[in-house]
Amino acid sequence: MGGTIFSAFAFLGGPGWAYSRGAASFYILAYTALGLLPWYLIGPRMAKLGAARGYFSMGDMLRDRYQSRTLVVIVGIVSVLAFIQYLTLQIKGMAYIFNIMTLDHIPFWVGALLSYGIVVIYVATSGVRGAAWSDILQGALMFVVAWGVGLYLVYTLHGGPGDMFAKIAADRPGFLEIGHGGSKMSEMAYSTAILVSVVGFIMWPHLFMKSYTAEEKTIKLTVLTYPLFAIFLVPVLFIGFAAVGVIPPADLKSSDGILPYLITNNLGAQGILYGIIGAGALAAAQSSADAITHGASVSLGRDVVYPLKPDLSERTQVLIMRWAVVVIGAVSYYLAIWGATGLVQLLLGAYGSIVQFAPCVYGAIWWRGARKEGAIAGLVVGVGVNFWYQLVQKGVTPLDINPGIMGLIANVIIFVAISLMCQSRDEEHVRAFHRT
């Protein structure tokens, strides 16, 4: 699970945020510690329902509970689009790592094609098992490389974490604080960034689907042990902080390049070292990319195509999903190589859409009064409000509240109000669902 969750962001965006935004990067630690907690409640319930009622995707559960094809198709489309955004981030990361670690000899498009191409092949061939098994290797490699590089840079450049943070606090007052002068993020922006990540974390369909892959006890154990793996993030942030006051921003094209820059300029020219670190960083990107690609293919096949063509045979559905891996992969690759946006902004943008699933998912599980009309209306309004603030208002929101949270507030109000106004069309079905 840790391999799936920690991505290219861990090696590129994380240090980049620590380097450029200081204490604002601590939001990563906060949401990592809290993000999987809702799964302790939802996961076992979904595992039980999934086994009993034959669910394979989030859409299967929503279609069963709300008896609505429209809702599922909307969820499927939003999911696939958000997955493509998330995948683009990973592929850009892979391309960047390959290019930097080979000292600019391997072009972006080649590095991305090599590292993501193998992901597409093994996911299309082996499905979720391919992603899960490769994640073990990738998770272990990420952990070892992150701690090795993180500690080495901190002790080499500063003599230790204590000296490093003392120097930063002295040279840049406010950089290690939230909401004060010199800080890069207000308290509201910081808090709501954490909130949108925590609420939206398990709403990512590829993580939600993990509920159906294991038993209830295994899910609870995973939630309890996951924060241990999240310790991996500590040296990742150290890497960024180690560069503060050492590497001038003018030397970098973007702050996301701080780790590759430190490696190629401060570790000495040793190809084997670049290769090992590059492999660790690639592992981080691939371990997420395989799960995301698989999740996207299931969302497309099961939540978009199947509701529109319910008479498809199982064989055809699986073929559609396996081919969807290739199509979604190709689209994401194209956007990654020829598109342009900062790494972390891409991820936060995708989270803002996915978090809008929370009201209808939680409502489906725990509120017998939840109605499909409310779920559809809330989802549409929530996604609309999120995009309004992100794209039209360019992230400017009242009180500096995260755009995803703005959408969520509107979503919940509409979902509850319209659900209360609508009658259930099949009360017995709702009762049976909740009795399972």
Next chain:
Amino acid sequence: MAEWIIALITMGGYLVFAFILGMMAGKGRSFFSISEYAVAERGLGLVIM
């Protein structure tokens, strides 16, 4: 040998290993089963998930 080529070979070696692991995971499994493709027959564990 140039350092960048050593780096490329090292990363390439990892990619080959990851690829083989991913491909082997699905060996012997039902190719046209939704349950297998989507949720691994609901049988994954704590470490492999």
